[in-house]
Amino acid sequence: MAESADKRDVDAARLRVLVVDDDPDSVAEVTVLLQQMQTDLSVVCESVELVSDALKRIRDVHFDIIMLDIGVADLPSPQAITELRGAFSYAPIIAMSKYADDYLALEWVRGGADDCLYMGVMTSQIFSRIVNYAILRSHTYRALHQRSRTHHVLNALLRLSQKALPLEPMLEQALQIILSAPFAEIQHRGGIFLADESARQLRLVAQDQLNPKIQSLCQEVEYGHCLCGMAAEQRKLLFASCVDERHTIGFDGMQPHGHYNVPIMSKQRLLGVIVLYLDHGHRRSKEEEEFLNGVADTLAGIIERIRTQQQLVQAHEQNSRLLASINSILIGVDNHDQITHWNQAAEAAFGLSAQESVGLPIVKSRIPWDWAEVTRNILICQSDHKQTRRFDVRYQTPRGDNRLLSVSATPFIDAAGAQAGYLLIADDVTEQKQLDSEVQQVQKLQSIGQLAAGIAHEINTPIQYVGDNVRFLQDSFNDLAEVISDSRKLLDEAGKGKVEPVSVAQLEERIEEVDLDYLHEEIPAAISQSLEGIDRVAKIVRAMKEFSHPGAEEKSLTDINKAIESTAIVTRNVWKYHAELEMDLDPGMPEVLCFPGPFNEVILNIIVNAAHAITEKLGESSTEKGVIRITSRVDGDWAVVRISDSGTGIPEAAQAHVFEPFFTTKEVGHGTGQGLSLSHRIIVDNHAGELNFETRAGEGTTFIVRLPLSSDAS
Secondary structure, three states: OOOOOHHHHOOOEEEEEEEOOOHHHHHHHHHHHHHHHOOOOEEEEEEEHHHHHHHHHHHHHHOOEEEOOOOOOOOOOHHHHHHHHHHHHOEEEEEOOOOOOOOHHHHHHHHOOEEEEEHHHOOOHHHHHHHHHHHHHHHHHHHHHHHHHHHHHHHHHHHHHHHOOHHHHHHHHHHHHHHHHOOOOOOEEEEEEEOOOOOOOOEEEEOOOOOOOHHHHEEEEEOOOHHHHHHHHHHOOOOEOOOOOOOOOOOOOOOOEEEEEEEEOOOEEEEEEEEEEEOOOOOHHHHHHHHHHHHHHHHHHHHHHHHHHHHHHHHHHHHHHHHHHOOOOEEOOOOEEEEEEOOHHHHHHOOOHHHHOOOEEEOOOOOOOOOHHHHHHHHHHHHHHHOOEEEEEEEOOOOEEEEEEEEEEEEEEOOOEEEEEEEOOOOOOOHHHHHHHHHHHHHHHHHHHHHHHHHHHHHHHOOOOHHHHHHHHHHHHHHHHHHHHHHHHHHHHHHHOOOOOOHHHHHHHHHHOOOHHHHHHHHHHHHHHHHHHHHHHHHHHHHHHHOOOOOOOOOEOOOOHHHHHHHHOOOOOOHHHHHHHHEEEEOOOOOOOOOHHHHHHHHHHHHHHHHHHHHHHHOOOOOOOOOEEEEEEEEEOOEEEEEEOOOOOOHHHHHOOOOOOOOOOOOOOOOOHHHHHHHHHHHHHHHOOOEEEEEOOOEEEEEEEEEEOOOOOO
């Protein structure tokens, strides 16, 4: 039958005394004296006749005081006291004798007795005083023993926590330590639940000697359900001396028992609940509760540590998987220039394992690359405390192939803001460089195609009228040849003094037929026009030659004004139908150290884009023309070229992407999106210059090219 709620937690302080005496009269006398004592304790007296019986009883039941008659039959008094003290280490033992004997009393005390009681000369006051002293010593001894066993259990738990065990096996071993604590009334049965706060549920993860039915029923327990769920919900220790109405999980035939349900807390967070079984009728103890709360606090630390370790392991594994999945070469180096990290990509690229590389000074590693360039950039990273720009270095693969890496050095910054090493990030860009070269070649071919078409058109017009004039001169020459032939015939006749009238008439007819006056007037004009056309073609050819700079693979001092003029000429067919091109070039512009061919490509790309922007704004069939204006100026240590157009301008959404590869606002088939990207790379990367733009939607765009005049800057 369930005990009522108002009675179940009553802590009736009691004194449990074991009398070891084979004389019933003596036992009765001691019992009466104990009952007559004035004390707040409820005295429970139990007796056995032999020391061997006492030793057995002590193992099953906790006693506060042992009263031993030194005349028991099975053991002599000194040995009896020693045996009891060994089994009952902390409780007071009172030796009883019918007669006073100070010598024997001293022997008894030396053997382990706390006091001596002479029954033959004893009064109730003496008895009460000796027993009260024993009670005080019992409380003191018990408190000391409680602290000792608490420290013993907690130390055992802490030693357990040092083992490299997963959480649930760790809790199973921890439960064994807790159940082995020397509490006489705590049964060797119990369990540990872990809390799932999101589901508000407890999960049984460790148990010892629980009934299989209870294991099944208590596999998952909702907060607030049964005693363990109530302890979880209320976040406090719950005690039950019996199976009461709070014990909502049970089965038919379940044995009577009590419980301690102890929440495992960490900073107001519930981690789990410890459930311990007690004998039916067990009375709660402040010392036991303090001990169990200490155990719960220790378990909380263990659980938090293991979970943190698990999270760190998971994070490490995740980072390792992430780093392993990164195709880039990653080499970590500490402040002592020793390699701390070497990923799989580095192993594959250099043929050097992490095992043989980690721990080595970076300079002693056998990485087959351009060490001079790498070292120079590492020093820049360390001195500037910031990531370096990408730099290219050649390296050799394990198969002996020469390839190209794009590398950057990034500093490691610790929590205090100090540099703690650096990370080298490298990518094999051999194929990318080859692709870039091919793309540039395609861009060049496209530009050449456009130029070829434009130049062919530009040359075609003068060539046409030169051809027409030459054919006119050919026809005129044939006509004049006939006139000359007739004239020679007439001269021959005149020389002979015999001029035939018919010959004169024939010459006059021929002169009239060929219209000699017309030829006299038109032949000089045809010759003049032909020479003009030839000069124009020669100018275009010279401009094309200056534009192309065949074989100019190194920087050279270049007249950029002349280069701009040449580029304007070779692009004339692109812009002449829709724009007027104005140039205002600084006559004092010094020669600039640059790559002439690539510089011309940049100017060409910008002029072509300007012409297209104007055409897009005005329309293909428009007779109106826009303006392309090119200026050059010296600005301090910079040569500045500005190319403006009156076209559409660049939309705001596109402005951030203008120099990105393959980005274009043109329709499919009208540009690769590489022109400005390559131009930016040529000016910024190859010339240490700047390429920027200013734009207004609907009004036009100005591209600004800045090249350093100083050879050091470039």
